[in-house]
Structure formats: structure tokens, C-alpha cells
Amino acid sequence: IENLEKFREAMGVMQHHDAVTGTEKQLVANDYARLLYENLVNNNIVAANSIYKWANEKNSTTKLIVSSCLELNISSCPYTENSRQFTLIIYNPQSQPVSTYVRLPVNGSSYEVFDWAEDISILSQIVPIPKRVLQIPGRESKATNELVFRVNDLPPLGYKVYEVTEKPNTYEETPS
Amino acid sequence: ESTNFIGGDLYTITVDESGHIAVQYNNQNDMNFVQSFHYYEGAEGNNKVFENRSSGAYIFRPKTSEIHDFVYEGDYSIVKGPLVEEIHQNVNQWISQVVRVYKQEERIEFEWLIGPIPVEDKIGKEVVTKYTSNLNSDGEFYTDSNGRETLKRKRDYRPTWNLKLYEPIAGNYYPVTTKMYLKDKNKPLKLSVFTDRSQGGTSMKDGELELMLHRRLLNDDAFGVGEALNEVAYNTGLVVRGIHYVYGGNTKNLDAFTLKEKKLMLEQTLRPTILVIPFMQKNIDNWR
Numbered sequence: 341i342e343n344l345e346k347f348r349e350a351m352g353v354m355q356h357h358d359a360v361t362g363t364e365k366q367l368v369a370n371d372y373a374r375l376l377y378e379n380l381v382n383n384n385i386v387a388a389n390s391i392y393k394w395a396n397e398k399n400s401t402t403k404l405i406v407s408s409c410l411e412l413n414i415s416s417c418p419y420t421e422n423s424r425q426f427t428l429i430i431y432n433p434q435s436q437p438v439s440t441y442v443r444l445p446v447n448g449s450s451y452e453v454f455d456w457a458e459d460i461s462i463l464s465q466i467v468p469i470p471k472r473v474l475q476i477p478g479r480e481s482k483a484t485n486e487l488v489f490r491v492n493d494l495p496p497l498g499y500k501v502y503e504v505t506e507k508p509n510t511y512e513e514t515p516s
Numbered sequence: 517e518s519t520n521f522i523g524g525d526l527y528t529i530t531v532d533e534s535g536h537i538a539v540q541y542n543n544q545n546d547m548n549f550v551q552s553f554h555y556y557e558g559a560e561g562n563n564k565v566f567e568n569r570s571s572g573a574y575i576f577r578p579k580t581s582e583i584h585d586f587v588y589e590g591d592y593s594i595v596k597g598p599l600v601e602e603i604h605q606n607v608n609q610w611i612s613q614v615v616r617v618y619k620q621e622e623r624i625e626f627e628w629l630i631g632p633i634p635v636e637d638k639i640g641k642e643v644v645t646k647y648t649s650n651l652n653s654d655g656e657f658y659t660d661s662n663g664r665e666t667l668k669r670k671r672d673y674r675p676t677w678n679l680k681l682y683e684p685i686a687g688n689y690y691p692v693t694t695k696m697y698l699k700d701k702n703k704p705l706k707l708s709v710f711t712d713r714s715q716g717g718t719s720m721k722d723g724e725l726e727l728m729l730h731r732r733l734l735n736d737d738a739f740g741v742g743e744a745l746n747e748v749a750y751n752t753g754l755v756v757r758g759i760h761y762v763y764g765g766n767t768k769n770l771d772a773f774t775l776k777e778k779k780l781m782l783e784q785t786l787r788p789t790i791l792v793i794p795f796m797q798k799n800i801d802n803w804r
Contacts, residue, residue: 363573363741395802395803405793406793407791419792433787441618442788457804473757476755490620
């Protein structure tokens with residue numbers, strides 16, 4: 341509740357007209373970014389608790405660690421690009437079902453994406469991240485590719501779970 | 517396989533001789549558009565009198581009504597796969613974009629990357645993108661303004677007084693919260709652009725939609741902030757990246773068209789949240 345309350349307060353600050361339009365002084369803009377970042381990260385705990393409850397695992401002894409990818413806009417996510425295997429929870433904030441594409445920054449060149457709800461592996465594609473994105477000042481990411489797959493029928497205000505596993509390269513690189 | 521276009525079954529999207537992105541609708545031969553980048557030079561002044569007001573954080577005020585073109589000096593490459601087809605285009609040293617069409621989706625995505633805007637020449641610049649279609653919009657276009665009500669805009673016109681614009685560019689710019697579009701006067705054709713953030717937009721010529729993407733200016737506009745809109749990080753100007761969804765076509769079946777547009781707008785603004793958890797053994801049945 342405390343984390344959520346702080347998040348609400350931050351969102352209240354963000355409704356100031358300068359925050360909405362971007363007419364704040366640079367130092368204030370930096371402070372707004374700090375406020376939003378801290379509260380988004382703190383609220384991973386709230387998200388983890390909610391998901392554990394939905395998944396009937398609230399009595400589990402394993403602590404659920406949930407991370408959000410806040411830099412997907414620059415094709416960067418330390419949690420997906422530094423792991424060979426990870427689980428994704430994709431939550432739909434809309435009150436209607438949604439089918440959409442997901443793009444995740446990764447390091448490898450071949451992945452298996454497994455849909456837990458359907459119990460099947462689904463089609464995915466690797467797309468190179470454009471060079472200019474890799475050169476964005478301040479971008480600290482090892483990802484060179486993006487993993488793309490389609491999420492079908494995300495339930496309204498609900499989630500689906502996908503497991504992503506890197507596959508060994510199935511081709512040999514030629515010297516040229 | 518060597519190829520020079522993307523677009524799946526719906527579109528033929530190519531890079532034309534001038535470097536612009538040309539989009540031809542396959543099933544509606546009478547509709548096409550070209551996407552291009554341009555910029556305005558920001559007005560500079562001492563802010564003592566109205567005429568000397570600078571372009572800044574509060575106001576967009578180009579120095580002249582002249583829009584500047586970029587010389588497309590970059591290259592492009594094409595990526596095609598089972599789910600998505602993309603054109604990766606470098607326009608110059610500081611502008612690039614990815615044009616993208618997903619399978620099972622009718623929208624065309626323009627993912628632009630602008631910056632750091634060079635200002636070594638001491639000229640503030642305001643970069644825009646233009647979608648120039650063959651639609652006869654007759655000076656009219658539509659913006660969703662405050663996100664609640666879409667309003668019809670008419671170039672060089674106000675509904676309640678006789679207008680004479682001394683600054684036609686700034687005077688025709690309107691707020692776009694999520695959506696901007698134009699319609700053909702004679703045919704049931706429509707072209708819409710959905711933004712991922714609030715932007716300013718206009719239609720300075722018939723068939724044209726123009727949206728402001730990134731601004732770097734060197735003077736305060738004296739409306740209160742006391743700073744020039746010259747944001748710096750990592751010792752250089754900011755780099756911005758964002759997406760426009762472009763959706764258009766025949767509106768004979770207006771209900772279905774409008775429904776698709778509403779879904780697109782919601783997809784842009786209420787995107788799914790992605791949470792990552794490290795791999796661990798779980799009771800899959802519970803999670804299901």
C-alpha cells in the first residue's frame with residue numbers, strides 16, 4: 341500500500357501543466373524522471389504480489405522477482421538480453437481482448453517461445469536492431485537483435501505467460 | 517533473396533529515388549502516399565517586442581515560412597521474415613527510421629529516431645515528418661486536440677472571425693493527442709496517423725499531414741521557463757525515438773473502418789505491460 345501511495349503521489353505531481361507539456365526547467369524534468377523511475381521500480385513488488393495471488397502461489401516459499409523493462413523504447417532490457425532462459429508475463433491493461441506483437445531486445449540469434457496457456461511453441465522472428473539505435477548516447481545494452489512474436493488473445497485486464505529459451509545456433513558462420 | 521520492397525499483400529513500400537518512403541496501396545490503386553523528413557529554423561530574437569519573440573518551449577515559431585528539405589545521404593536495408601517486414605533507413609547522420617508492416621496487421625509503422633540535432637551552426641531546428649498523399653482534402657484536416665473530441669480544422673481559417681495569418685506555419689499548427697487524419701473530398705478515402713505521444717500537427721497542402729517530431733532551440737521564448745529548449749544529456753543533444761501508426765484506405769464500410777481505428781488508438785496508448793521473471797520451476801497448471 342505504501343508503494344502504491346507513493347506512486348499515486350508521483351502521478352499527481354505529473355499532472356502539473358509543466359510536466360504534461362514539457363515546459364518545466366531542465367532540473368525539474370530530471371526530478372520528474374527520477375520520481376517516475378523510482379516509483380515504477382518500487383511497484384514491481386506490487387505487481388509481483390498481484391501475480392502470485394492470481395497464480396495461486398502466494399504461499400510458495402520461492403520469492404517471485406519481477407522486473408519491468410523500462411528502456412524498451414531504445415531496444416534495451418537487461419533482463420532479457422543477459423539471460424538464456426526467462427519467463428514473460430504480458431498484462432493487458434485494456435478491458436477488451438487484444439492480439440499484438442511483442443518485441444524484446446536479446447543477444448542470441450535463435451529462440452524458442454513457449455505459450456503456457458496453449459501449451460505450444462509459437463512462431464517467432466529475430467530482427468536486427470538498427471545501428472543508429474545501438475549508438476544512442478547513454479544506451480548501455482548488449483542487445484543486438486529483437487525477438488518478435490505475436491501474442492494472441494490477451495484476456496481483458498488479464499495476462500498470459502510465455503517462456504523464452506535461447507536455442508543453439510543451427511548454422512555455421514562462414515569466414516566471409 | 518534480393519528485394520527492394522516490403523508490405524506483404526496490402527502494400528508496396530519502397531524507397532524512392534529521392535530517398536523518401538513511397539507507399540502504394542495494392543488493393544486500392546487510387547491511394548498512395550510518400551513519407552519524408554523536413555525541418556524549420558527556429559525564430560530568434562530578444563523578446564522585447566512581439567516581432568522579436570523567439571521560438572522556444574512554449575511556442576513554435578519558425579523564422580520563415582520556408583520548410584527545409586534534407587538531402588538523403590544515407591543507405592537502407594530490408595529485413596523480411598514470417599512475422600514482420602522492415603525497411604531500416606538512415607536519412608543522414610542524425611535521422612533514421614524503421615518502416616514496418618506486421619503480418620495480420622493493416623497499419624504501417626514509422627519508427628523514427630531523431631537526434632542529437634546539430635546546432636554548431638547556431639541555428640535552432642525543428643524536425644517534422646510529412647505524409648503526402650494523393651487525397652484531395654480541400655484544405656481540411658482533423659485533430660483529436662484534447663483527446664476527447666475530434667475537431668475539423670481548415671487551413672488559414674477560424675470559424676468565428678475573419679483570419680489573416682502573418683505566420684502561416686505556426687498559425688496552422690494544432691495539438692494532436694493521439695490522432696490526426698484527412699479525408700478525400702470526392703472519394704471515400706481516409707488517411708490517419710496515430711501518435712505515441714502528444715505532438716503538434718498541420719496540413720499545409722492538400723493531401724498532406726505534417727507532425728512535429730523533435731525540436732532543439734537556442735533561445736528562451738520569455739513565457740516563463742527562462743531556458744532555451746536545448747536539452748542536453750551525455751554532453752550532446754537529446755535523441756528521441758517514437759512511432760507513428762499510419763492507417764488509411766477505403767471508408768465505404770465506415771463502421772468497420774472506425775472500429776479498427778479505435779482499436780489502433782487504444783493499442784498505442786494502452787500497450788501491454790511486459791514483466792520478466794527469471795526462469796524457475798513453477799506449477800504451470802496454477803499459472804494457467
